[in-house]
Amino acid sequence: MSKVRLTPDGLPPTNEPLRVAVRRLRWFKAAFLKHAEEMGAELGSRFEVDDTKLAAAFTRWLDAIELQRPADKSQRRAFFEFAAALMMRELTVDMPLKAVGEPSRAQTGSAAAFWPEGYCCTLFCLSVHAAATAQEFHADTTIDPAIDDLRHWWSFKENTIRDASFSAGFLQMLLGSQPNWVMPDVFRAKPRG
Template sequence: MPLNLAETLLAEGIAPSPDLSHQVRKLGFFREGFFSYADAIAGRLGLSVVVDPVLLTRAFLDWRDEFLGQSRVADINRRDYMIFSSALMLYNLVRHRPASLDLQHQGHVLASAGEVKRLEVFWPEGLLYTGYCLTTLDTVLAQEGEEPIHLSPLIAETATWWSFRENVLEDPTRAIGFLDLFVGAEPNWDMPCLAADRPAIRGLARRIRH
């Protein structure tokens, strides 16, 4: 895959913190981390991203309720539940849309070259939301001693992002499946918000029962 996109999305890591997997469940920590990541990515891409703190808070609170409400299945496959948690956050960011591109920079974007710049033209917010979720996931997995993420080549294909954007405009829950695709996990397109029905969790649960 072109390194520009992967390097840009994952370049700005989440600040190290003890017990990060629990810290990310706190609103203050989340807000600080998201604003920091948004500013860093905007700076790298030469854009100005405006974040609505009220919508950002709503996205977080909805994510936390959904995440904690299904945590009973986390121990079945901890790594996959961490992926699910990140995908669930992406879904809520896409649904509440707390960030927006300052359109006065569009001329700069259109004049720029490279895969990332072309993606910025039609969906810069999608890059921001996805990059934040992937970066947080990668950092938490590392701290928890889990296998790191391995980004799929699909993440560097413009057609994938067009499909991603069109699908989530119709149904924001599909963002969960797209993040799964980006990290090489098997999506559950029928019921993406149900952790217990994820292939990696459901299959392991069956083996445990038998």
């Protein structure tokens, strides 16, 4: 069991189903800003968020979902998870946030200390996914212990800087799925099972 704590309960309230609210920039932005603020406080740092980059990531994410959404309803749950991976890809293509100062409260050698921005975006995607999955499928989200292994984060950062699609695979791995590392951001290429 990973030591990382997700914060699905910390997301802003909404009268709409989360799967709908998350596709509205007003809620997505409020959720991201709240998450970044709380994560910054937890790590002893502060995150500056670029509104335009965040909106650009959000609109690219909408495009990606629209493009890849399967017609087959039986794949709905699998695509739900994949949508979180696509969100991760778009956030890492052009990071909408920047840590100001060292994360003084992050444990030395931890993922949060190693790459605060990547850590913050990852936990945001996982938290939104966990909350939406609980609401939609009444299921808990389990995080793979790989999240505590700094070697995965080294690989994640190094590969993502070269090719942001890698981050989609990283998120699927953290959700316990086997990504297709050749095309980690293509739903049709995802291994079935």
